[in-house]
Amino acid sequence: MLVKTVMTENVKTLKETDTIESAITMMNAYNIRHIPIVDDERHVVGLVTDKDINLALPSILSKETNVTMDHDLKEIMKKNIISTSEYDFVEELAVDFHQFDLGAVPVVKNRKLIGIVTQTDIMSAFIEITGMKHPGSIIEIDVFDKPGIVHDIGHTMKELNTRIVSITIYDNREKPNHKVVVLKINAMNPQRVIEALVDKGFDVVNPYRME
Amino acid sequence: MLVKTVMTENVKTLKETDTIESAITMMNAYNIRHIPIVDDERHVVGLVTDKDINLALPSILSKETNVTMDHDLKEIMKKNIISTSEYDFVEELAVDFHQFDLGAVPVVKNRKLIGIVTQTDIMSAFIEITGMKHPGSIIEIDVFDKPGIVHDIGHTMKELNTRIVSITIYDNREKPNHKVVVLKINAMNPQRVIEALVDKGFDVVNPYRME
Incomplete structure (x- = not known):
């Protein structure tokens, strides 16, 4: 901006x-x-x-x-x-x-x-740029750092017809070479999206999953 | 976070x-x-x-x-x-x-x-989450708002083997139903990436392109 x-x-x-x-x-x-x-x-x-x-x-x-x-x-x-x-x-x-x-x-x-x-x-x-005033949910995913992460997550969201409000990425301080992806989506209930991400092997770390 | x-x-x-x-x-x-x-x-x-x-x-x-x-x-x-x-x-x-x-x-x-x-x-x-302390470049792209934007941009970056530091998206106040995508990449010179995006039909609005 x-x-x-x-x-x-x-x-x-x-x-x-x-x-x-x-x-x-x-x-x-x-x-x-x-x-x-x-x-x-x-x-x-x-x-x-x-x-x-x-x-x-x-x-x-x-x-x-x-x-x-x-x-x-x-x-x-x-x-x-x-x-x-x-x-x-x-x-x-x-x-x-x-x-x-x-x-x-x-x-x-x-x-x-x-x-x-x-x-x-x-x-x-x-x-505004992180879309925090838009309704929706935040999901945090731990990933190994490599090119293509945004593409892979974007692909899963496209399959689910879910709109991404923003994707930001920060270093995981507890795991070397790992990043935490902060995904803000325009779904009030993120459960379906979290399940799809987990099915594809993504490590969803927040919100904590209720078993 | x-x-x-x-x-x-x-x-x-x-x-x-x-x-x-x-x-x-x-x-x-x-x-x-x-x-x-x-x-x-x-x-x-x-x-x-x-x-x-x-x-x-x-x-x-x-x-x-x-x-x-x-x-x-x-x-x-x-x-x-x-x-x-x-x-x-x-x-x-x-x-x-x-x-x-x-x-x-x-x-x-x-x-x-x-x-x-x-x-x-x-x-x-x-x-930290927008990666502004990481070396790299910011590119702003005007897009029509629909699911799959992040996937499409992510795909182009993957082809170029360019790492995305963050993608944030805000409403384009001047164009209804349009968003501005803020793409931070880990390339100090964004010229090659900008040209690839333009070739694929993306409307890169900032930095202003030198003709």
């Missing part, structure tokens, strides 16, 4: 000379948690998150007044922001989000801001 | 009568952002996050002293916590994380705490 499919366009932005109060007002008004800070050419010079704001605010448990609200955003914004392009793959951008513990990444084109992608957007994209 | 595969066991916990200071010390010592609050039977009665702490702390921009540090955690903890079981599928739990904007979910067994799953763990699981 491309970044442009999931990014929010019409990003709300502020300048580094705007106040903390203006950022709080904007976050509350639009229910957002990340505000790119741009210069007059729409180049991204920083990013302010709700975490930056919370650290700047007085304690909710104290009676201190809001003395900090008129400080400039440049006092609390993060600099040296990682950005992405609209034609990058979301799945690959997710690795950066995870590795660098990012909350949001601005999308730029010719160095100008054109959108923003948040961790929530990335999670939403993964849920 | 099961929750027990990704959860952290040996969860650090505190009691609701412990102080905010003890939570800050624990978060810094173990580099964690979520602490389940348990009673003497290890039942989860609350959850304290770094966000709860940040909102309780004095402003980083003020000279106020840390008068709030000795308050009880029960003053700031969240209650009515969503929990999960070790045999739930991570992919399905992800939908709850997204829907309820969760940062972490305690894992319970017989109502006692046995682990914790964070949003970072969920992201990590998605990256």
Whole structure:
């Protein structure tokens, strides 16, 4: 899935000379948690998150007044922001989000801001591409790793006239050279499919089979 | 992927009568952002996050002293916590994380705490099952939605002796009854695979083909 499919366009932005109060007002008004800070050419010079704001605010448990609200955003914004392009793959951008513990990444084109992608957007994209919001069932199969696995499983599903929502594959940590295939199908009751897979010699590991 | 595969066991916990200071010390010592609050039977009665702490702390921009540090955690903890079981599928739990904007979910067994799953763990699981950390290439194919798609693509990959890292499928928002298949293969240069797919009549939409 491309970044442009999931990014929010019409990003709300502020300048580094705007106040903390203006950022709080904007976050509350639009229910957002990340505000790119741009210069007059729409180049991204920083990013302010709700975490930056919370650290700047007085304690909710104290009676201190809001003395900090008129400080400039440049006092609390993060600099040296990682950005992405609209034609990058979301799945690959997710690795950066995870590795660098990012909350949001601005999308730029010719160095100008054109959108923003948040961790929530990335999670939403993964849920969509793995079909987890579609009704259906998950079956996990342990397989020896070789080319043709997807073909063989796809063949069995085609024979059963069962639609595959997604197939993902991860290393089986307990068995060297083995993979676990996660098969999401559009059948609410997977029993018929599990039985067909077992009949063909597949090792269905989850859900646990009731004997 | 099961929750027990990704959860952290040996969860650090505190009691609701412990102080905010003890939570800050624990978060810094173990580099964690979520602490389940348990009673003497290890039942989860609350959850304290770094966000709860940040909102309780004095402003980083003020000279106020840390008068709030000795308050009880029960003053700031969240209650009515969503929990999960070790045999739930991570992919399905992800939908709850997204829907309820969760940062972490305690894992319970017989109502006692046995682990914790964070949003970072969920992201990590998605990256693993979609194979995004494996070297290789992503190809997106537009297809008319019918059973057998995975079989047909799997067949072509088997002929090319190309290993499929994952296949995920999402609705094409621009074409009714069409899906976009996201194919991750273990080939750094996807050109040969793209040409074989095009030869068989597949509509490869990304990466854009250079003519």
